[in-house]
Amino acid sequence: xxxxxxxxxxxxxxxxVVGSGAGGGMAAYMLTKAxxxxxxxxxxxxxxPADPKYMTQLKWPYESPxxxxxxxxxxxDFDAAWGGWEIEGEPYSSKPGGDxxxxxxxxxxxxTNHWGRISMRFGPDDFRRKxxxxxxxxWPITYDDMKPFYDRVDKLIGVFGSVENMxxxxxxxxxxxxKPRLHELMLKKAATGIGIPVIPSRLSILTQPINKERGQCxxxxxxxxxxxxxxxxxxxxxxxxPAVKTGNLTLQNNAMVREVLTDAKTGLATGVSYVDTISMQxxxxxxxxxxxxxxxxxxxxxxxxxxxxxxxxxxxxxxGVVGKYLNDSTGASRSGFVPALMDRKRYNEDxxxxxxxxxxxxxxxxxxxxxxxxxxxxxxxxxMPGYGFGGGIENLNGKIxxxxxxMKPAGGYGAGLKDDMRRFYGAYVSMSGRGEPIPLESNYxxxxxxxxxxxxxxxxxxxxxxxDNEIKQAKHMQDTFEQIIExxxxxxxxxxxxxxxxxxxxxxxxxxxxxxxxxxxxxxGKSALNKFQQAHDVKxxxxxxxxxxxxxxxKNVTWTILAASMRTSEYLIDQVKKxxx
Amino acid sequence: MKRRxxxxxxxxxxxxxxxxxxxxxxxxxxxxxPAVKLLPGRQKFEAERDAKLLASEKFFTPAELQTVxxxxxxxxxxxxxxxxxxxxxxxxxxDFMMRDQPRSQTPMRGGLxxxxxxxxxxxxxxxxxxTKEQQIDMxxxxxxxxxxxxxxxxxxxxxxxxxxxxxxxxxYTSKMGIDDLGYVGNTPxxxxxxxxxxxxxxxxxxxxxxx
Numbered sequence: 001x002x003x004x005x006x007x008x009x010x011x012x013x014x015x016x017v018v019g020s021g022a023g024g025g026m027a028a029y030m031l032t033k034a035x036x037x038x039x040x041x042x043x044x045x046x047x048x049p050a051d052p053k054y055m056t057q058l059k060w061p062y063e064s065p066x067x068x069x070x071x072x073x074x075x076x077d078f079d080a081a082w083g084g085w086e087i088e089g090e091p092y093s094s095k096p097g098g099d100x101x102x103x104x105x106x107x108x109x110x111x112t113n114h115w116g117r118i119s120m121r122f123g124p125d126d127f128r129r130k131x132x133x134x135x136x137x138x139w140p141i142t143y144d145d146m147k148p149f150y151d152r153v154d155k156l157i158g159v160f161g162s163v164e165n166m167x168x169x170x171x172x173x174x175x176x177x178x179k180p181r182l183h184e185l186m187l188k189k190a191a192t193g194i195g196i197p198v199i200p201s202r203l204s205i206l207t208q209p210i211n212k213e214r215g216q217c218x219x220x221x222x223x224x225x226x227x228x229x230x231x232x233x234x235x236x237x238x239x240x241x242p243a244v245k246t247g248n249l250t251l252q253n254n255a256m257v258r259e260v261l262t263d264a265k266t267g268l269a270t271g272v273s274y275v276d277t278i279s280m281q282x283x284x285x286x287x288x289x290x291x292x293x294x295x296x297x298x299x300x301x302x303x304x305x306x307x308x309x310x311x312x313x314x315x316x317x318x319x320g321v322v323g324k325y326l327n328d329s330t331g332a333s334r335s336g337f338v339p340a341l342m343d344r345k346r347y348n349e350d351x352x353x354x355x356x357x358x359x360x361x362x363x364x365x366x367x368x369x370x371x372x373x374x375x376x377x378x379x380x381x382x383x384m385p386g387y388g389f390g391g392g393i394e395n396l397n398g399k400i401x402x403x404x405x406x407m408k409p410a411g412g413y414g415a416g417l418k419d420d421m422r423r424f425y426g427a428y429v430s431m432s433g434r435g436e437p438i439p440l441e442s443n444y445x446x447x448x449x450x451x452x453x454x455x456x457x458x459x460x461x462x463x464x465x466x467x468d469n470e471i472k473q474a475k476h477m478q479d480t481f482e483q484i485i486e487x488x489x490x491x492x493x494x495x496x497x498x499x500x501x502x503x504x505x506x507x508x509x510x511x512x513x514x515x516x517x518x519x520x521x522x523x524x525g526k527s528a529l530n531k532f533q534q535a536h537d538v539k540x541x542x543x544x545x546x547x548x549x550x551x552x553x554x555k556n557v558t559w560t561i562l563a564a565s566m567r568t569s570e571y572l573i574d575q576v577k578k579x580x581x
Numbered sequence: 582m583k584r585r586x587x588x589x590x591x592x593x594x595x596x597x598x599x600x601x602x603x604x605x606x607x608x609x610x611x612x613x614x615p616a617v618k619l620l621p622g623r624q625k626f627e628a629e630r631d632a633k634l635l636a637s638e639k640f641f642t643p644a645e646l647q648t649v650x651x652x653x654x655x656x657x658x659x660x661x662x663x664x665x666x667x668x669x670x671x672x673x674x675x676d677f678m679m680r681d682q683p684r685s686q687t688p689m690r691g692g693l694x695x696x697x698x699x700x701x702x703x704x705x706x707x708x709x710x711x712t713k714e715q716q717i718d719m720x721x722x723x724x725x726x727x728x729x730x731x732x733x734x735x736x737x738x739x740x741x742x743x744x745x746x747x748x749x750x751x752x753y754t755s756k757m758g759i760d761d762l763g764y765v766g767n768t769p770x771x772x773x774x775x776x777x778x779x780x781x782x783x784x785x786x787x788x789x790x791x792x
Binding site for chain 2: 045047052053054055056058059060061062063064065066067068069071072073077078080082088178179180181182185186189218219220221226340344345346347348349350351352382383384385386387388389390391392393394398409410411412413414415417418421422425
């Protein structure tokens with residue numbers, strides 16, 4: 001095979017969509033439903049959670065030889081993410097002291113296959129933080145611009161929740177939320193008692209059927225494995241596969257896109273080139289419009305790698321902003337042991353995947369020493385044991401009196417140890433804060449001048465440092481976690497992380513909520529995209545993942561990716577009708 | 582797939598219908614290794630890696646395996662409710678983990694060696710050849726990480742803690758261990774909330790207090 005022969009596809013599609021996650025999947029769905037001929041390129045393999053050959057749902061830990069350990073995938077053997085922070089042959093680097101950890105899923109549906117299904121709208125304030133606080137930047141759009149699309153995403157995809165009438169936590173079209181589990185009721189009582197609200201979580205899981213194509217949740221708590229009933233949202237099952245069924249979508253898996261092709265005269269995008277990761281064949285494919293949904297950092301990488309005489313800094317980058325303002329959620333966590341929950345009655349409390357209740361941001365930052373908020377996610381209960389279960393028991397069983405009321409030394413062995421395990425099972429709670437950082441120009445990804453991946457594509461180099469704003473926020477999280485655990489009569493576990501550990505603030509990239517590298521704005525000198533996520537410099541080029549986002553709120557961004565991609569898709573359809581593109 | 586269909590498919594699978602009656606009537610050919618059964622959804626590199634690891638030579642020598650088995654059953658013995666670590670297949674699981682995550686090989690092999698040399702100097706025998714009383718006497722010296730121990734035993738404490746964690750992890754992810762804990766999920770159901778008697782026990786309710 002001649003590797004250097006680049007095959008050119010004869011078809012000119014209406015649009016090429018790069019990436020099949022939330023943003024790319026939505027664009028492919030909207031455009032094919034409108035009748036456009038679309039080519040969807042996905043770097044990883046095909047995945048359908050309803051096909052038994054991919055199904056890990058309802059498997060037992062002993063069906064994995066490593067009992068689900070994370071030897072080959074970050075989320076463990078049963079997790080539906082193909083990929084992780086490290087992928088063989090696809091390296092990235094960081095500047096000294098500026099580490100960023102980059103999680104990638106190489107599969108149809110991308111990271112939507114294993115995510116927490118947490119589906120919150122941004123609130124009105126989240127789009128205008130600069131105006132409100134003087135720090136950071138405003139979005140070029142408002143909540144009112146997004147609201148109709150959030151509404152439609154709610155109805156199209158389904159989300160459960162409760163109407164709360166909180167100003168910055170807008171309500172949606174909610175399916176009924178599942179009732180709290182026992183530890184969640186206790187958390188709610190304790191937290192509410194000290195002024196911290198706890199409300200039903202908002203997850204894209206179908207507690208009622210919404211159409212004939214998708215089933216209803218059967219409460220196995222395993223959304224991260226992919227749902228065989230399509231009862232949760234993943235882009236593969238809810239957007240990409242239905243788009244294929246329109247007959248208008250050509251899905252090309254194992255297509256690692258190298259660069260966006262442009263016409264030297266017009267400066268318009270003409271298509272993309274990619275390498276088939278199985279055959280290593282180089283391909284060029286063409287379309288009237290190119291839409292990137294490759295993920296925040298991958299879309300920036302693609303643009304930066306799409307250099308030409310006309311676009312020497314990379315495509316859509318006359319502002320020089322591409323790659324900058326990279327920002328991930330802050331994250332810190334703590335767990336606690338709740339003696340009142342010892343020797344619990346056993347029953348099935350799997351429930352939905354993840355928490356049934358959460359705490360939205362409840363304080364006024366103008367009265368605090370950090371500028372942005374966070375929400376709290378809760379864990380606990382009688383879950384299915386997994387790899388490492390019972391590990392670290394020596395840190396607990398020396399602190400709890402035995403059945404005879406006497407203390408015993410930590411660790412140990414034998415029948416007493418087995419009895420400890422039965423008594424302690426299901427008596428833990430955990431909490432994780434997920435907060436909004438201030439996006440900084442000095443946190444960025446760029447092309448590493450020295451390194452390529454196994455396909456010969458130049459790789460990313462990161463530079464990311466948390467500022468005091470995020471560190472102080474993490475400190476506040478830790479204090480809050482301790483207060484809640486103590487309010488419910490629990491014992492905080494482990495040591496409280498202090499200043500020298502940044503209060504347990506997770507390293508950038510570990511929360512997998514990164515946004516911001518191809519930001520939108522009204523000023524082409526300071527942003528890459530306009531308010532419709534359309535490149536200022538190239539009118540037939542769009543970005544529909546989280547790269548365009550100016551900020552990320554203290555909300556998980558998937559619902560906003562979906563709504564924004566839907567909005568961009570409709571704008572594109574309208575522009576084509578008006579013959580502007 | 583609709584929920585109803587999923588429930589149906591699951592109940593069929595749980596009856597063990599994967600092997601049809603015709604195939605079941607044909608006797609297994611003798612002296613062949615059973616086909617390696619991999620988890621669904623493996624990436625190519627994972628499938629190849631798992632198949633290779635599952636077919637690869639065992640990590641433990643027969644003597645080491647004997648020691649691991651004895652230690653495992655000291656940590657998790659059989660009792661009125663469930664069996665022991667070895668009855669739950671824990672030694673084989675630990676052996677696999679040594680091959681799967683080779684970073685544990687040195688602490689494990691070295692720790693077993695440490696234990697044997699310590700037993701030879703204390704009791705004149707390898708751990709597995711010691712009497713039950715001597716074995717327990719030795720374990721008592723290293724089973725409590727919170728206790729102060731002589732400086733020649735600290736490595737033993739670290740080793741036993743590692744061994745306890747492997748044994749616990751192996752036992753409680755086996756069918757026997759899961760049944761022992763009383764986990765009753767991982768099956769299609771309808772979550773209707775905490776049972777009434779449990780709510781009552783904890784003095785909780787789903788009724789919102791009047792605002």
